[in-house]
Amino acid sequence: MGDGFPYVNFDCFGPGVVAAFCGARLDNSSGQVWVFPQKKQEIGDIHVKYDPENIWVKRIKDIYRAGLDRWNGSVIMGMPDLGGVLDVAAALCDSEDLLFACIEEPEEVVRLAKEIQTAWYAAYNDFAGVLKPQGGFSDWSHLYSATPSYTIQCDFSYMIGPDMYQQFTMDTLREDVKRLDHTIYHLDGIGELKHLDLLLTLKDLNAVQWVYGAGQPGPIHWLDVYRKILDAGKQIMILGTAEEFLEVVDVLHGSPYVIQTFDPDQRELMEKVLKAR
Numbered sequence: 001m002g003d004g005f006p007y008v009n010f011d012c013f014g015p016g017v018v019a020a021f022c023g024a025r026l027d028n029s030s031g032q033v034w035v036f037p038q039k040k041q042e043i044g045d046i047h048v049k050y051d052p053e054n055i056w057v058k059r060i061k062d063i064y065r066a067g068l069d070r071w072n073g074s075v076i077m078g079m080p081d082l083g084g085v086l087d088v089a090a091a092l093c094d095s096e097d098l099l100f101a102c103i104e105e106p107e108e109v110v111r112l113a114k115e116i117q118t119a120w121y122a123a124y125n126d127f128a129g130v131l132k133p134q135g136g137f138s139d140w141s142h143l144y145s146a147t148p149s150y151t152i153q154c155d156f157s158y159m160i161g162p163d164m165y166q167q168f169t170m171d172t173l174r175e176d177v178k179r180l181d182h183t184i185y186h187l188d189g190i191g192e193l194k195h196l197d198l199l200l201t202l203k204d205l206n207a208v209q210w211v212y213g214a215g216q217p218g219p220i221h222w223l224d225v226y227r228k229i230l231d232a233g234k235q236i237m238i239l240g241t242a243e244e245f246l247e248v249v250d251v252l253h254g255s256p257y258v259i260q261t262f263d264p265d266q267r268e269l270m271e272k273v274l275k276a277r
Contacts, residue, residue: 003144006075008067011140013056016083019091020056022048022119035091043093043101043108048115050122057126064130071134078138079127079150085116085172086156092116095156102164109168117172121179124150141184141209141237143257149182151209158191165195170202177204184237189213193225200232207235207257219244226252242273 013026014033020026025036051057060080067077083091089112090098101109128137128148138144141151154169177183184207185199199208208229212222219226219240226236230252237257238245245258258273 005144006071007138007142008075008077009140009142010060010063010078011081013060013080015081016087016091017056017080018050018082018116018120018123019088021050021054021123022088022092022116023051023054024091026056037092037094040097041093043097043105043112046093046112048092048112048119050119050126052122052126057123060127061130064127068131068133073134076134076136076138076144077131078140078142079124081140082120082123082150084152084154084156084169085113085120086154086168088116088120089113090156095159098156099159102160102168106167110171113168113172117175124148141186143184145182147181148179149184150176150180151184151186152176152180153186153188155186155188155192157195158189162194162198165198169195170198173199173202173205177202182206184209187211190216196225196228200229200234205234207237209237209239209257211239219248220251223248223251226256242269246272 012033014020014028014035016035017026019035023038025038027034027036064077067075086098089109093101098109131137136144136146137149139149139151143149152173154165157165157169160168173185183205185205186209187193187196187199188211190213196208199205210222210225210229212219219238226238226248229236235255235257238248242258245256249256
């Protein structure tokens with residue numbers, strides 16, 4: 001069905017799980033996954049290092065190996081939801097404490113962000129080494145790439161302004177778009193739109209996934225956002241129904257993506273979507 005492929009989503013280990021790989025406490029007792037600091041510490045006392053022997057790292061790699069053995073590379077298993085660098089920092093030291101640190105100890109925030117990014121890539125490369133036989137990469141976006149890729153983000157940025165975004169986030173994003181062959185930015189909610197202009201200066205960023213959020217109007221109401229992204233030479237990922245996707249691409253001209261599960265009986269609608277792309 002279009003670009004569909006057999007796929008297993010590993011976001012079930014929770015968002016920003018790199019924090020758990022580096023010693024934070026992962027709690028899945030509620031049926032959902034939350035990550036908390038093991039203990040309250042000053043940001044200057046928090047030091048981060050990826051632990052390949054971590055219980056959750058070993059669990060994920062065990063499942064990967066079992067999947068490779070079972071499916072012989074015919075199913076793509078996605079990367080865990082590793083999280084944005086500052087999202088991981090918030091899990092390690094508490095969101096409120098991180099916000100105060102951005103004001104009072106910015107040099108420590110920069111230092112911690114660099115340590116987390118090093119741990120992030122250690123985790124990514126570790127998992128990529130196990131997954132190499134499957135012949136491709138994916139993540140919670142459900143998109144396929146033959147070479148290293150990821151949907152990058154900074155949900156923490158909802159709570160900070162463009163100056164702090166420039167100070168604490170842009171360097172990590174520049175590294176991401178340089179090191180990964182394909183990157184899509186997960187722009188999550190109206191509180192992050194203030195960062196879009198800065199984000200679009202990332203030359204090697206491929207696309208932006210605009211998530212307008214619950215309670216907001218659908219995709220057709222955000223044409224100005226989509227146009228700005230397309231005018232910057234980036235692709236767009238449209239979230240919504242197939243009908244909403246067709247409504248938007250009927251107005252815009254570009255190379256959009258869409259995430260949609262199709263009813264195989266809706267052949268006429270499916271053909272329209274494929275032609276629109």
